[in-house]
Amino acid sequence: MVKVAVLGHGTVGSGVVELFTKNKESIASRAGQEITVKRILDLREFPELPYAGKFTKNFDDILNDPEISIVAEVMGGLHPAFEYTKALLEAGKSVVTSNKELVAARGAALLAVAKAHNVNYFFEASVGGGIPVIRPMHQCLAANEITEVAGILNGTTNYILTRMFHDSTPFDEALREAQRLGYAERNPAADVEGADACRKICILSSLAFGSHVYPETVHTEGITHLTLPDVEYAANWDCVIKLIGRAKKLPGGKILAAVYPALLKHHSQLASIDDVFNGILIRGNATGDVVFYGRGAGKLPTASAVVADMIDISKAGCTSKSLTWCDSDGKNVGDYKEEPLRFMVWGTLLDTRALATLQDVMGSVTFLSRPGQPEGETAFVTPEMSEYALSEKLEVLGNLFKVRSVIRALDY
Amino acid sequence: MVKVAVLGHGTVGSGVVELFTKNKESIASRAGQEITVKRILDLREFPELPYAGKFTKNFDDILNDPEISIVAEVMGGLHPAFEYTKALLEAGKSVVTSNKELVAARGAALLAVAKAHNVNYFFEASVGGGIPVIRPMHQCLAANEITEVAGILNGTTNYILTRMFHDSTPFDEALREAQRLGYAERNPAADVEGADACRKICILSSLAFGSHVYPETVHTEGITHLTLPDVEYAANWDCVIKLIGRAKKLPGGKILAAVYPALLKHHSQLASIDDVFNGILIRGNATGDVVFYGRGAGKLPTASAVVADMIDISKAGCTSKSLTWCDSDGKNVGDYKEEPLRFMVWGTLLDTRALATLQDVMGSVTFLSRPGQPEGETAFVTPEMSEYALSEKLEVLGNLFKVRSVIRALDY
Numbered sequence: 034m035v036k037v038a039v040l041g042h043g044t045v046g047s048g049v050v051e052l053f054t055k056n057k058e059s060i061a062s063r064a065g066q067e068i069t070v071k072r073i074l075d076l077r078e079f080p081e082l083p084y085a086g087k088f089t090k091n092f093d094d095i096l097n098d099p100e101i102s103i104v105a106e107v108m109g110g111l112h113p114a115f116e117y118t119k120a121l122l123e124a125g126k127s128v129v130t131s132n133k134e135l136v137a138a139r140g141a142a143l144l145a146v147a148k149a150h151n152v153n154y155f156f157e158a159s160v161g162g163g164i165p166v167i168r169p170m171h172q173c174l175a176a177n178e179i180t181e182v183a184g185i186l187n188g189t190t191n192y193i194l195t196r197m198f199h200d201s202t203p204f205d206e207a208l209r210e211a212q213r214l215g216y217a218e219r220n221p222a223a224d225v226e227g228a229d230a231c232r233k234i235c236i237l238s239s240l241a242f243g244s245h246v247y248p249e250t251v252h253t254e255g256i257t258h259l260t261l262p263d264v265e266y267a268a269n270w271d272c273v274i275k276l277i278g279r280a281k282k283l284p285g286g287k288i289l290a291a292v293y294p295a296l297l298k299h300h301s302q303l304a305s306i307d308d309v310f311n312g313i314l315i316r317g318n319a320t321g322d323v324v325f326y327g328r329g330a331g332k333l334p335t336a337s338a339v340v341a342d343m344i345d346i347s348k349a350g351c352t353s354k355s356l357t358w359c360d361s362d363g364k365n366v367g368d369y370k371e372e373p374l375r376f377m378v379w380g381t382l383l384d385t386r387a388l389a390t391l392q393d394v395m396g397s398v399t400f401l402s403r404p405g406q407p408e409g410e411t412a413f414v415t416p417e418m419s420e421y422a423l424s425e426k427l428e429v430l431g432n433l434f435k436v437r438s439v440i441r442a443l444d445y
Numbered sequence: 446m447v448k449v450a451v452l453g454h455g456t457v458g459s460g461v462v463e464l465f466t467k468n469k470e471s472i473a474s475r476a477g478q479e480i481t482v483k484r485i486l487d488l489r490e491f492p493e494l495p496y497a498g499k500f501t502k503n504f505d506d507i508l509n510d511p512e513i514s515i516v517a518e519v520m521g522g523l524h525p526a527f528e529y530t531k532a533l534l535e536a537g538k539s540v541v542t543s544n545k546e547l548v549a550a551r552g553a554a555l556l557a558v559a560k561a562h563n564v565n566y567f568f569e570a571s572v573g574g575g576i577p578v579i580r581p582m583h584q585c586l587a588a589n590e591i592t593e594v595a596g597i598l599n600g601t602t603n604y605i606l607t608r609m610f611h612d613s614t615p616f617d618e619a620l621r622e623a624q625r626l627g628y629a630e631r632n633p634a635a636d637v638e639g640a641d642a643c644r645k646i647c648i649l650s651s652l653a654f655g656s657h658v659y660p661e662t663v664h665t666e667g668i669t670h671l672t673l674p675d676v677e678y679a680a681n682w683d684c685v686i687k688l689i690g691r692a693k694k695l696p697g698g699k700i701l702a703a704v705y706p707a708l709l710k711h712h713s714q715l716a717s718i719d720d721v722f723n724g725i726l727i728r729g730n731a732t733g734d735v736v737f738y739g740r741g742a743g744k745l746p747t748a749s750a751v752v753a754d755m756i757d758i759s760k761a762g763c764t765s766k767s768l769t770w771c772d773s774d775g776k777n778v779g780d781y782k783e784e785p786l787r788f789m790v791w792g793t794l795l796d797t798r799a800l801a802t803l804q805d806v807m808g809s810v811t812f813l814s815r816p817g818q819p820e821g822e823t824a825f826v827t828p829e830m831s832e833y834a835l836s837e838k839l840e841v842l843g844n845l846f847k848v849r850s851v852i853r854a855l856d857y
Contacts, residue, residue: 052588052731063587065766163732168584169577175475176464176752302738305717319464319749320575323739326714327732337731340588348766354477355760 035068035347038095040117041108042075042088045131045158048336049105050084056340064344071101074108096120103346105339106130107158115139122146122154129342131158131335137232141245141360151352155342160186160233163334164327165341166313171240171356177317179241181281183445186233188309188329189217189224190256190276194294195307197264198273204259216309226255227292230278237313238280238290244361246280246290252369254293263438265403266379266412272296273304277443281316287367296377296442303445314445322445370420374443377401378427379412380436387433394426414442447480447759450507452529453520454487454500457543457570460748461517462496468752476756483513486520508532515758517751518542519570527551534558534566541754543570543747549644553657553772563764567754572598572645575746576739577753578725583652583768589729591653593693595857598645600721600741601629601636602668602688606706607719609676610685616671628721638667639704642690649725650692650702656773658692658702664781666705675850677815678791678824684708685716689855693728699779708789708854715857726857734857782832786855789813790839791824792848799845806838826854 039046053060053070061067072095073087092113095101104121106128108114114135118128123146130136135143136156147154157167161184170179185191189211196207208225211217223229231253238246256276267274275297280290297304302324306312311329316322328334379401382388391411392398398413406412411434415423427436451458465472465482473479484507485499504525507513516533518540520526526547530540535558542548547555548568559566569579573596582591597603601623608619620637623629635641643665650658668688679686687709692702709716714736718724723741728734740746791813794800803823804810810825818824823846827835839848 048731056588056590056730059590060588063583063767163729164735165581165584169581169737171475172577172580172584172753172757175756176468176472176749178468178471317575317749319460319468319745321740321743321746323576323737325581325735325737327735331733333731334733337588337729341584344587345584355475 034066035064035102036071036100037068037103037105037343038072038074038098038101039070040074040095040104040106042073042077042079043107043109044332045107045335045339046073046075046105048332049107049339052333052336052340060340060344064347066347068343068347072098092117096124101126103127103129103343105343106132107339108132109134111135111138118143118154119146122150122152125150125152127153127155127346129155129158129339129346131339133159133229133232133236137235137248140236140239141358144357145360148352148357153346153349153352155346155356156236157342158335158338160236161311161313161325161327162329162331163337164311164313164325164329165338166325167240169325170237170315177319179315179317181279181316182234182237182241182313183277183279183303183443184234184237184313185275185303185306185311186230186278186313186329187224187276188311189221190230191307191311192216192309193225194256194274194276197259197261198268201261201264203261204257225257227253227276230276230292234278234280234290234292238288239358240356241280242282242288243358244365245358246288246361246366247363250290250363250366252291252293256294259294260438262379262403263440266377266401267296267440269401269403270296270377270399270414271299272442273299274440275303277303277445279443283367285367288365289369289372290366291369294440296440297445301445373417373419374441375417376415376423377412377440377442378415378436379410379438380434381409382411383433390433391430394429447476447478447514448483448512449480449515449517449755450484450486450510450513451482452486452507452516452518454485454489454491455519455521456744457519457747457751458485458487458517460744461519461751464745464748464752472752472756476759478759480755480759484510504529508536513538515539515541515755517755518544519751520544521546523547523550530555530566531558534562534564537562537564539565539567539758541567541570541751541758543751545571545641545644545648549647549660552648552651553770556769557772560764560769565758565761565764567758567768568648569754570747570750572648573723573725573737573739574741574743575749576723576725576737576741577750578737579652581737582649582727589731591727591729593691593728594646594649594653594725595689595691595715595855596646596649596725597687597715597718597723598642598690598725598741599636599688600723601633602642603719603723604628604721605637606668606686606688609671609673610680613673613676615673616669637669639665639688642688642704646690646692646702646704650700651770652768653692654694654700655770656777657770658700658773658778659775662702662775662778664703664705668706671706672850674791674815675852678789678813679708679852681813681815682708682789682811682826683711684854685711686852687715689715689857691855695779697779700777701781701784702778703781706852708852709857713857785829785831786853787829788827788835789824789852789854790827790848791822791850792846793821794823795845802845803842806841
């Protein structure tokens with residue numbers, strides 16, 4: 034019999050407790066023994082719940098209980114989650130978490146503490162909700178050199194982009210719809226400005242490439258600036274726009290890591306992942322591209338990933354030597370602007386004579402059109418070039434072409 | 446240092462040896478120690494290879510070598526693969542395999558031998574090539590009750606169906622093209638008649654539901670009878686046709702398991718998996734639907750799954766208590782014909798007066814059309830009914846309607 038505790042009885046925490054009841058038998062059979070929730074930490078009271086007696090407001094009741102060997106930290110936020118996790122690991126308890134903010138900010142430190150105390154710090158639920166991605170990436174792809182990871186890592190923004198594309202709903206309205214449906218929070222900044230996707234790509238790239246990628250070193254753009262003309266020009270080029278988090282190994286050993294909206298061709302592997310679904314592509318030197326997709330959030334999907342980690346720990350004898358990474362000085366991330374890409378650019382051309390200059394400067398571009406395109410509005414896709422080269426060329430054009438939007442094109 | 450052997454130096458076997466060289470460092474780092482291939486069993490000689498000295502034609506050189514602790518069986522076929530695997534497990538060596546025929550036919554027996562000798566029999570490479578599916582299904586979804594598994598499990602047939610749909614290539618020609626490209630074997634029966642997909646769904650459903658599902662108990666249809674009119678009517682109903690292997694738990698405890706071509710709506714999760722790609726959908730009571738996709742075959746993808754299993758075993762101390770299932774008497778599979786489904790039916794109507802009778806008998810049908818549809822040819826989609834009910838109704842129609850094709854519609 035393994036006894037566990039849950040820190041936080043919010044959406045995910047209550048889902049964890051629910052699963053231990055609902056799937057009790059299959060969990061015991063997979064784990065090889067029964068697992069029961071002994072304690073739940075929450076400042077609120079839930080007198081109506083059948084398991085009301087398990088609640089405590091005092092963290093020490095869990096920390097100092099020698100019977101509790103595994104703890105799920107599903108409270109979110111950096112503090113006191115970091116201090117609690119560290120204390121639990123130091124006390125010889127394994128911790129599993131759905132807290133992407135904490136893993137992205139302090140993962141290397143906590144993994145080192147876990148290792149020093151021969152326990153585990155697992156975080157399957159921190160990326161992709163119920164989609165298994167951390168474990169498959171680590172284990173089943175162990176025989177590969179992973180060269181690149183990319184994904185639609187945030188369901189809220191994917192829902193908004195899907196509405197913009199399928200129903201021509203403007204961003205603001207699609208966001209309100211997402212909020213009405215419970216897909217977006219009242220303060221949607223972490224989703225729509227890309228911070229959530231940034232945390233997840235930090236975790237994926239740290240694991241894939243072995244050194245901690247810190248969120249503040251990752252160039253992050255959200256989707257708040259996207260407009261229906263962006264959507265229409267993208268469609269004209271047979272593309273959708275998705276918010277992509279990506280990381281790849283650069284030849285010199287550094288890591289390219291970034292989050293931004295990008296054009297993907299309709300037939301590409303991530304293009305058809307719509308609505309609140311998440312999809313993660315892992316490119317390996319032996320497997321080629323492998324894609325995982327499913328619901329990236331939600332109570333039970335995320336809780337199932339938390340519980341799966343707890344089952345795994347209950348079976349493992351000791352600390353994992355490889356589901357881990359080293360700390361870094363933050364200089365492991367290279368310059369994303371050096372990568373040669375194609376860009377979709379649109380804006381206003383001063384006059385028709387400027388068109389020839391534009392072609393001279395930009396090289397062989399593909400022009401795009403949209404219904405009701407205003408006089409002078411010009412959209413095109415550039416040949417492959419670095420972002421530095423693009424900036425220079427746009428500067429050369431100067432007043433001849435007033436840029437309204439630049440979106441990168443990717444190939445996943 | 447772990448020493449391993451490889452049985453069979455064909456496509457997959459040579460890929461396994463290649464990966465141990467190519468990804469030597471990352472394998473050692475994931476496994477926590479170096480892994481080297483000590484022996485390779487093959488009746489042929491490969492004097493030109495740098496590792497020619499490792500070959501043997503004598504199985505006993507591997508069986509009786511106490512240094513060899515893990516063996517990859519990648520020879521395929523039932524015999525002598527079964528006898529070799531059993532002997533190795535009994536000798537206390539773990540075995541990993543890509544041999545779906547063997548796992549589907551004798552998996553329960555071999556898993557029991559492995560358990561009795563405290564070693565492992567792993568088979569990630571037997572389904573989905575390089576796509577991690579066995580391990581994620583087992584481990585990361587441990588907290589779920591799996592209710593259903595379905596997939597595009599055979600790349601050759603998926604390539605053929607993709608050509609039929611995208612380019613209106615007839616079956617025979619698409620098959621020849623697949624052979625020319627190396628996607629189909631000279632004798633393509635195991636692929637196009639569904640046996641390969643059947644073996645894979647047997648493995649997936651055995652693992653998902655815990656009791657061995659034998660291939661001979663699984664209703665299996667291939668794609669050889671599919672025609673371009675099938676494709677055109679399907680397209681008219683906004684569907685594609687995919688060869689689907691599926692298994693689900695029936696209310697009484699039995700398992701529905703079957704392989705057949707089926708209609709999938711364009712927006713469904715498996716519909717956009719084209720060409721030689723495989724995709725596997727796992728439906729859980731907590732995660733909802735999770736889909737894995739990638740290259741389902743090929744030298745390095747399959748070899749990477751074999752090597753990942755070997756790494757896993759090199760880290761594990763003892764036999765897995767849960768990556769396993771029990772034997773069965775073959776009566777665990779229920780009657781697939783009882784499941785209510787919609788069917789696409791087309792054929793020749795005797796005369797236009799028969800149309801009213803057809804509608805009376807079949808209920809509320811959706812009529813379909815195709816370009817150049819011959820006089821009298823009639824296509825429709827039935828309401829939901831069992832296959833028994835459909836057969837009765839078609840019998841009632843008798844000579845009024847001569848059936849040419851019936852294809853089931855699924856919802857994945």
